[in-house]
Amino acid sequence: MLEPILTLNIPFREPMVLYKNEFQGTGEGPIVSLVSGIHGDELNGIYLLTRLAAFLEEVVQGKKEGYTLQGTVRLVPVVNVPGVNFALRNWPFDGTDINRMFPGYDQGETTQRIADGVFQATLGSHYAFDVHSSNEQFYELPHLRTFFPDERELKLAPYLRCPYLLHRELTPLYKTQLAYLWKDSGISPYILMLGVARRIDESMVQQVFHGLIDFMVATEILAGPPLAPPPATPFFRTANTHLVLSQAAGIFRPTAVVGTEIEQEDLIGHIYNVLTGALEEEVRAPASGLLAGLRAYPMVYEKELLARIFSPHESLEKGFDIWYPEQ
Numbered sequence: 001m002l003e004p005i006l007t008l009n010i011p012f013r014e015p016m017v018l019y020k021n022e023f024q025g026t027g028e029g030p031i032v033s034l035v036s037g038i039h040g041d042e043l044n045g046i047y048l049l050t051r052l053a054a055f056l057e058e059v060v061q062g063k064k065e066g067y068t069l070q071g072t073v074r075l076v077p078v079v080n081v082p083g084v085n086f087a088l089r090n091w092p093f094d095g096t097d098i099n100r101m102f103p104g105y106d107q108g109e110t111t112q113r114i115a116d117g118v119f120q121a122t123l124g125s126h127y128a129f130d131v132h133s134s135n136e137q138f139y140e141l142p143h144l145r146t147f148f149p150d151e152r153e154l155k156l157a158p159y160l161r162c163p164y165l166l167h168r169e170l171t172p173l174y175k176t177q178l179a180y181l182w183k184d185s186g187i188s189p190y191i192l193m194l195g196v197a198r199r200i201d202e203s204m205v206q207q208v209f210h211g212l213i214d215f216m217v218a219t220e221i222l223a224g225p226p227l228a229p230p231p232a233t234p235f236f237r238t239a240n241t242h243l244v245l246s247q248a249a250g251i252f253r254p255t256a257v258v259g260t261e262i263e264q265e266d267l268i269g270h271i272y273n274v275l276t277g278a279l280e281e282e283v284r285a286p287a288s289g290l291l292a293g294l295r296a297y298p299m300v301y302e303k304e305l306l307a308r309i310f311s312p313h314e315s316l317e318k319g320f321d322i323w324y325p326e327q
């Protein structure tokens with residue numbers, strides 16, 4: 001059922017309405033909330049939630065054989081409405097990042113009211129997902145982020161079928177983000193990072209869509225066919241990160257493939273001098289492990305992030321946490 005969660009009068013023409021789409025089951029199953037489109041140019045999450053809405057509509061109407069809804073699913077597919085309409089990450093009027101405005105304030109300015117409206121709409125959930133994408137400059141393998149997961153949260157995470165899980169420390173730096181607030185409010189929070197901004201990756205979305213259905217069966221939000229065990233999913237912390245920074249400036253041409261296991265000293269790519277075409281740097285892996293991210297935008301300055309490798313061995317580097325794409 002479509003329900004407005006917030007109506008904002010805007011300077012010109014009709015008010016802007018934020019909606020949630022809520023599906024209520026027949027039983028006493030748990031509640032899960034899924035939010036996407038906090039950043040208006042991150043489209044995989046919005047598309048994922050539209051697929052989920054269509055699926056749940058069929059379940060509720062009894063058209064999905066083998067599935068019944070026992071709990072409640074709340075979908076908020078678009079938070080930054082004008083941002084989505086104009087392909088912008090932030091709130092267009094004043095450039096505010098809505099995921100830095102939580103918990104928000106119902107008597108505050110526009111983005112504070114939006115943050116408050118979204119948080120209120122997800123209150124009482126047992127589980128919650130905030131879906132994002134990386135930026136356009138750096139391709140990130142899709143992954144699930146957790147904050148100090150308890151045993152149950154960790155056990156459920158592999159159902160999402162992401163190539164890896166990333167545990168991030170709960171620092172005050174994230175205090176104004178929705179997932180932090182969920183954790184603080186006793187809701188099990190997950191952040192899904194899906195692909196890059198401004199694009200839809202169909203196969204990735206389909207994979208996570210099926211993963212979410214399994215997650216809902218595993219948590220008894222949905223009753224469905226018996227589940228196969230989830231895939232074994234590697235779990236990394238920020239200390240497992242090995243960063244590859246450019247030593248030269250120029251044009252970067254990668255040779256390695258994201259999502260593959262690479263060995264220490266394997267070739268990752270080349271940096272060429274733009275004027276002369278001379279090879280400025282042969283970029284090699286500092287450690288063996290999963291190549292989880294690779295620079296997509298070719299022009300580079302010195303000391304820019306070219307690749308990220310997750311290795312079972314902890315890195316000795318310090319201060320690398322700033323190199324994660326923002327959520």
Ligand SMILES: [Zn+2]
Nearest residue numbers: 039132133327
């Ligand atoms: Zn985002």
